[in-house]
Amino acid sequence: MAEKPVRVLVGKVGLDGHDRGAKVVAQALRDAGMEVIYTGLRQTPEQIVETALQEDVQVIGLSILSGAHMQLLPPVLEMLREQESHDIIVIVGGIIPKEDMVYLKENGVAEVFSPGSSTGQIVQFIKQKMEENK
Amino acid sequence: MSDQSNYDELMRSKKAWEEKVNKALQKYPERKEFKLDSGLEVEKVYDPLAVDDFNYRSQLNWPGEYPYTRGIQPTMYRGRLWTMRQYAGFGSAEETNRRFRYLLDQGQTGLSVAFDLPTQIGYDSDHPLARGEVGKVGVAVDSLADMEILMKEIPLDQVSTSMTINAPAAVLLAMYMTVSEKQGLPLEQIKGTIQNDILKEYVARGTYIFPPRESMRLVIDIFAFAGEKIPNWNTISISGYHIREAGSTAVQEVAFTLGNAVAYVEAAMEAGLEVDQFAPRLSFFFNAHSNFFEEVAKFRAARRVWARLMKERFGARNPRSMMLRFHTQTAGSTLTAQQPDVNLMRVAFQALSAVLGGTQSLHTNSRDEALALPSEQSVLLALRTQQVIAHEIGVTDTADPLGGSYYIEKLTDHIEEEVNRYIKKIDELGGAVEAIDTGFIQQEIQASAYRYQKEVEEQKRIVVGVNRFTESEEQPIDLLKMDPAxxxxxxxxxxxxxxxxxxxxxxxxxxxxxxxxxxxxxxxxxxxxxxxxxxxxxxxxxxxxxxxxxxxxxxxx
Known part of the structure; x- marks a missing residue:
């Protein structure tokens, strides 16, 4: 039996309008055989979690380049914990300074992809995580 | 020798040369395919045949003469340099006011205000959606009180101020006008620009508020009002910058920008405005990307297409309506987080292309912008880059120094043709608003962005420090820290x-x-x-x- 494709939510959290990266990643994940739910712009942390649960995704990919990541990402992680959905893998793309990266990874973000990361790396990372979680 | 025999001789020698080259190629093949960002295949060399049917007066003409291919001023930078205008703004009005005064002290000649996202989307700082965003990508302005602090002790009769504000442009303009009046200045004197280009927000930048029709009304209300009250104000800066940043090609950047411009002109004329009444205050904003010659040609082609559109399609008579005046910013999306000092070189070359393309004002990006908002030291280096181009390397000594280059003229012609093809397509779709509504423009940009990314990942496109010449250890650099309070x-x-x-x-x-x-x-x-x-x-x-x-x-x- 064919394996069920991985379901990924790709979202823009906050008011940031830079969606080139998010759309390129969404398209690349789809080309790699995953099912992608793309939220569009201006999602609140609450909306992200709600959509993720509704759509029953295994991975949440959040893109943020406005510098508001320390205010907008922790609520997502916290709500996932409250919903006992911490098995959902959260990955982040954007301009995230080193010390914030460390904090986010200690608090539940699986990986942060900085500018210059390839979509190949992201696909690889998700596949590997899915393998580990089997 | 007659023209005919000159031509025959040229053809003969070209053929002989090509045979030689083909032999050499069998031994030493070329490194790769050579293509422009816009897809055009680049030839081995360009010769007089590339510009065979070239007519100097109609294609180029003199600087300051229609169709302005060689620039909009007769003396270009011999008379006056471009305005060095660094986009800045972060945190509070007080902090940004200090950065402005610092930049003016360092020789910057115009201001450019970056607003934070809540301001750009019309939310006060205490709105729930403003969480985490206040003062981040620009300064927070909630009311006239903030604008008063922002412009404190800055002589608004001596500097021109550009404000990157779109959906709520009318509100921020009203604040600026009020502060100017409070400084005791007659409104006819204030100079500056509001971006006020809502159409590209829907396709590339994302800070829209209202639906397109209502937004267009606000844009046109500003055209009409400003035309009477603040005649030295640029009522719009029609922007390709963000379209390019979103991933478009050079051709698409110009085409979609001018497509939007056509929509504004048509809307203004439908509202009963006379073309020569508002068109002289339309300004533009382009991106200076990495393919050097393509970029130079792009700026020249944009001027020519616009001049012809305004004259032939809209019947403008005032030459100022036909002149495409533009601001340029170097391409933020080409900055790398890896080896950030290398960005200094990228920015310098991109900035040079803008100057050789005849820009009216310029922002050079800072080396650390793929990591954080730029530090003061990085902004200073970026400004110094412009000053070196302006004063040390001689490129400002004559107008349009690359004009007449076979390659540049061929590229300029090519880009003009391709842009016109897109504009025709947009017309067929019912205009820019309709083309945005159906998602045509967004899909075109998205396809280019994806192709670009694939080329990088397949190493068809080399990015130093990213997919070649990488370093495992990155040098730390001092980044700007934001005040959390x-x-x-x-x-x-x-x-x-x-x-x-x-x-x-x-x-x-x-x-x-x-x-x-x-x-x-x-x-x-x-x-x-x-x-x-x-x-x-x-x-x-x-x-x-x-x-x-x-x-x-x-x-x-």
Whole structure:
């Protein structure tokens, strides 16, 4: 039996309008055989979690380049914990300074992809995580 | 020798040369395919045949003469250099005011205000959606009180100010006008630009508020109002910059920008404005990307296409209506987080292409912008880059120094043709608003962005430090740290403003605005009245949201 494709939510959290990266990643994940739910712009942390649960995704990919990541990402992680959905893998793309990266990874973000990361790396990372979680 | 025999001789020698080259190629093949960002295959060499049917007067003409291919001023930079204008703004109005005064002290000649996202989307700093965003990508401006601090001790009669503000442009313009009046300046004297280009927000930048039709009304209200009251103000900066940053090619950047420009001109004319009344105040904003010659040709082609559109299609008679004046910023998306000092070189070459392309003003990006907002030291280096180009390397000594290069002229012709093809396509779709509505423009940009990324990942496109010449250890550099207390202080000030004003006056100004928005009057006077009563940005945009509704983005991946 064919394996069920991985379901990924790709979202823009906050008011940031830079969606080139998010759309390129969404398209690349789809080309790699995953099912992608793309939220569009201006999602609140609450909306992200709600959509993720509704759509029953295994991975949440959040893109943020406005510098508001320390205010907008922790609520997502916290709500996932409250919903006992911490098995959902959260990955982040954007301009995230080193010390914030460390904090986010200690608090539940699986990986942060900085500018210059390839979509190949992201696909690889998700596949590997899915393998580990089997 | 006659022209014919010259030509025959050229053809003969070219053929002989090509045979030689083909032999050499069998032994030493070329490194790769050579292509422009826009897809055109680049030839081995360009020769007089490339510009065979070339007519100097109609294609180029003299600098300052229609169709302005060689620049819009007769003397170009021999007379006056471009305006060095670094986009800046972060945190509070006080901090940004300090950065402005620092930049002016360092020889910068114009201001460019970056607003934070809540301001750009018409939310006050204490709105729930403003969480985490206050003062981040720009300065927070909630009311006239913030604008007063932002422009404190800056002589507004001596600097020109550019404001990157779109959906709520009318409100911020009203604030700036009010501050100028308070400084005792006659409004006819103030100089500057508001971006006010809502169409590209829907396709590339994302800070829209209202639906397209209502937004277009606000844009045109500003054209009409500013034309009378602030004749030295650029009422719009029609922007390809963000379209390019979103992933478009050079051709698409110009095509979609001019496509949007056509939509604004048509809307203004439909509203009863005379073309030569508003068109001289239209300005443009382009991206300086990495393919050097393609970029130079792009700027030249954009000028020519615009001049011809305005004259032939819209019947403009005032030469100023036909002149494409533009600001340029180097391409933020080409900056790398890896080996950030290398970005200095990227920025320098990109900036040089803008100068050789005849820009009127220029922002050079800072080396650390793929990591954080730029530090003061990085901004200074970026400004110094412009000063080196202006004063040390001789490229400002003559107008359009690359004009007449076979390659540049061929590329300019090519880009012009391709741009016109796209503009025709947009016309067929019913104009830019319609082409945005159906998602045509977004899909074109998205396809290019994806192709670009694939080329990088397949190493067809080399990015130094990213997919070649990488280093495993990165050198740390000092980054700008944001003050975490900014947001709290901003919200406190906002509350003070709300408490200290005349509430009756605010309520009635907002009510008048709502009523006017339901009708057809020009909204600027109503917005000015609300601003002067210290109504907040969120309240003013809220009143308009009540009447206009909000735009809902459609995404087709």
């Amino acid at each position: 900014t947001s709290r202080r901003q919200i406190e000030r906002l509350k003070e403003v709300r408490l200290s004003r005349n509430q009756g006056e605010v309520a009635s100004a907002l009510q008048e605005l709502r009523k006017a928005a339901q009708g057809e009057e020009n909204l600027m006077p109503f917005i000015l009245a609300a601003v002067k009563a210290y109504a907040t940005l969120g309240e003013i945009c809220g009143a308009l949201r009540d009447v206009f509704g909000e735009y809902q983005q459609q995404v087709n991946l």
